Amino acid sequence: xxxxxxxxxxxxxxxxxxxxxxxxxxxxxxxxxxxxxxxxxxxxxxxxxxxxxxxxxxxxxxxxxxxxxxxxxxxxxxxxxxxxxxxxxxxxxxxxxxxxxxxxxxxx
Amino acid sequence: xxxxxxxxxxxxxxxxxxxxxxxxxxxxxxxxxxxxxxxxxxxxxxxxxxxxxxxxxxxxxxxxxxxxxxxxxxxxxxxxxxxxxxxxxxxxxxxxxxxxxxxxxxxxxxxxxxxx
Numbered sequence: 711x712x713x714x715x716x717x718x719x720x721x722x723x724x725x726x727x728x729x730x731x732x733x734x735x736x737x738x739x740x741x742x743x744x745x746x747x748x749x750x751x752x753x754x755x756x757x758x759x760x761x762x763x764x765x766x767x768x769x770x771x772x773x774x775x776x777x778x779x780x781x782x783x784x785x786x787x788x789x790x791x792x793x794x795x796x797x798x799x800x801x802x803x804x805x806x807x808x809x810x811x812x813x814x815x816x817x818x
Numbered sequence: 819x820x821x822x823x824x825x826x827x828x829x830x831x832x833x834x835x836x837x838x839x840x841x842x843x844x845x846x847x848x849x850x851x852x853x854x855x856x857x858x859x860x861x862x863x864x865x866x867x868x869x870x871x872x873x874x875x876x877x878x879x880x881x882x883x884x885x886x887x888x889x890x891x892x893x894x895x896x897x898x899x900x901x902x903x904x905x906x907x908x909x910x911x912x913x914x915x916x917x918x919x920x921x922x923x924x925x926x927x928x929x930x931x932x933x934x
Binding site for chain 2: 714744751752753754755758798800805806808809810811
């Protein structure tokens with residue numbers, strides 16, 4: 711059975727800290743891995759990763775995929791209170807499978 | 819350009835009642851999706867439509883039906899609501915070629931449904 715597992719489930723940090731969110735997967739016919747940020751409503755797209763070892767970067771956020779070890783990480787440096795959200799990882803095969811998410815809370 | 823819109827935003831039903839959740843997108847996307855999101859369960863796919871005129875079951879289709887009315891609209895119907903269907907429902911669309919999966923999906927704002 712295809713599955714996507716995210717860790718930790720929850721994370722509480724102070725502004726300025728750096729965090730690393732993990733996503734591991736066991737799927738057949740992997741096509742891509744997606745990261746989303748979800749605040750109060752719908753998820754918003756962050757990154758799509760298809761190749762191992764190539765870092766995607768957007769401001770303070772970055773992500774990388776390891777297709778050999780079957781995981782991805784999402785890094786957020788110099789966290790801000792506005793980074794507080796649930797971060798979702800999803801893997802595409804012939805379906806789109808979401809992990810349960812990591813809830814990040816950033817306190818001033 | 820409104821993106822993906824959903825109605826209603828909130829709904830309370832009694833067990834056994836029926837209702838239809840509406841979704842529309844104005845991005846000329848081929849593929850549309852319905853998900854439910856429950857605490858600790860992540861997003862789970864209910865049904866999807868790869869193109870106008872086609873629909874397929876997802877991970878949790880039981881208790882739901884869908885209609886792809888046209889390219890813009892994809893509705894989700896609960897014929898006889900049950901408390902287990904209390905959830906937040908998201909509609910999404912995707913316009914890239916090469917099949918219904920992969921790459922970026924655009925999500926609607928969600929419908930919070932409570933079944934008593």
